[in-house]
Amino acid sequence: MNFNKKLLTSVSISLLLLSYSLFLNVKSIDFTDEMLKSTHIKEQIFTKLEANLKSQKYMLYISITAITILLFALYKLLWRYRETQKRLLLGKKNEKHHKNMHSKLLKYSNDLEKEISKKTAELELNTYTHFLSALPNRNRLLEDSNTYEFKQMALLNIDKFQKFNDVYGEDIGNIALKLSADFLNSKISDSSTFLYHIGGDEFVIAVKDSIKLNNTLFIKKIEDILNCYKRESFIYEDKKFNFMMSAGLAFSGSKKMMAYADMALKDAKMQRSEMLECLSLTTTKS
Numbered sequence: 001m002n003f004n005k006k007l008l009t010s011v012s013i014s015l016l017l018l019s020y021s022l023f024l025n026v027k028s029i030d031f032t033d034e035m036l037k038s039t040h041i042k043e044q045i046f047t048k049l050e051a052n053l054k055s056q057k058y059m060l061y062i063s064i065t066a067i068t069i070l071l072f073a074l075y076k077l078l079w080r081y082r083e084t085q086k087r088l089l090l091g092k093k094n095e096k097h098h099k100n101m102h103s104k105l106l107k108y109s110n111d112l113e114k115e116i117s118k119k120t121a122e123l124e125l126n127t128y129t130h131f132l133s134a135l136p137n138r139n140r141l142l143e144d145s146n147t148y149e150f151k152q153m154a155l156l157n158i159d160k161f162q163k164f165n166d167v168y169g170e171d172i173g174n175i176a177l178k179l180s181a182d183f184l185n186s187k188i189s190d191s192s193t194f195l196y197h198i199g200g201d202e203f204v205i206a207v208k209d210s211i212k213l214n215n216t217l218f219i220k221k222i223e224d225i226l227n228c229y230k231r232e233s234f235i236y237e238d239k240k241f242n243f244m245m246s247a248g249l250a251f252s253g254s255k256k257m258m259a260y261a262d263m264a265l266k267d268a269k270m271q272r273s274e275m276l277e278c279l280s281l282t283t284t285k286s
Contacts, residue, residue: 132174133181135197141204144194145255148208152218152251155261156184156226157269158201159244168239176241177201179234187225204258215251222247 128140136144144150158180165173181197184205188195192209205222207213213221226245234241248265250257 130181130197130199133178133197135181135185135195135203137196138198141196141198141206141258144206145257148206150206150208150257152207152213152215152249153257153261154205154218154222155248155250155258155265156203156205156222156245157247157265159246159269161201161243164241164243172236172239175236176234176243179236180229180243183229183232183234184225187228204261206257218251219249222249 128136128143130137158177161173161176164176168176177197177200180201181203184203185195188205190207190213192207192212194206194208196204196206198204205225207218226247230242230244232242234243246265246268248261248263248268250260250264252260
């Protein structure tokens with residue numbers, strides 16, 4: 001606003017100077033005509049010519065000054081216009097840059113959120129899933145024990161698996177565990193029955209609703225699983241394996257069900273001789 005006021009003032013002064021110089025020129029010409037009519041024409045002509053010449057010089061100076069001021073004002077106006085255009089272009093560039101930065105930051109935020117979600121899911125998977133069988137692990141069993149009131153629980157253990165592991169190696173042993181886990185998982189079809197791989201060669205089957213599966217039926221179900229497992233042949237490359245399982249069952253005890261099932265499992269293994277192939281199963285009630 002200050003610049004525009006100054007510019008208008010400069011143009012106004014230039015126009016006033018031009019008008020004044022024209023006025024002097026016209027006045028000098030009229031005055032010369034009058035002097036030509038007087039008696040002392042010669043002297044007055046020279047006097048007036050000299051005054052007129054001075055007036056014309058003065059008018060020329062004024063005109064040059066006015067034109068200079070006007071040209072300077074026009075130059076300043078043009079310069080101001082160019083500066084304004086540059087600032088507009090710079091503003092557009094900055095706005096575009098800010099939009100690009102905003103888009104990049106938004107994309108980075110979304111990518112970071114996805115990465116955090118992915119890492120959180122991986123952490124939860126590693127925390128609550130057995131790395132070998134992909135079944136829920138001991139941590140998940142402990143949390144589910146607080147969430148659900150399990151009515152029946154069976155602790156299953158592969159007989160003499162450590163000896164098998166020592167003979168064939170850990171890699172083959174891991175494959176046997178994975179095949180065993182897949183076998184047990186195929187036998188669980190009830191939505192109220194959960195299968196856990198709590199470590200090594202130990203698995204847990206837990207039931208949260210005993211209405212559909214009472215204690216007698218649960219015992220029968222575990223017997224069927226153990227008998228089927230004994231008859232199952234596990235084949236890997238050119239090797240064929242057969243295993244047996246022992247199980248300990250518990251039907252009450254809330255948070256102590258695992259301990260009761262473990263005691264029952266130990267009793268089952270103690271009652272089994274090394275050559276005995278029949279089912280050995282012990283139940284414990286609290």
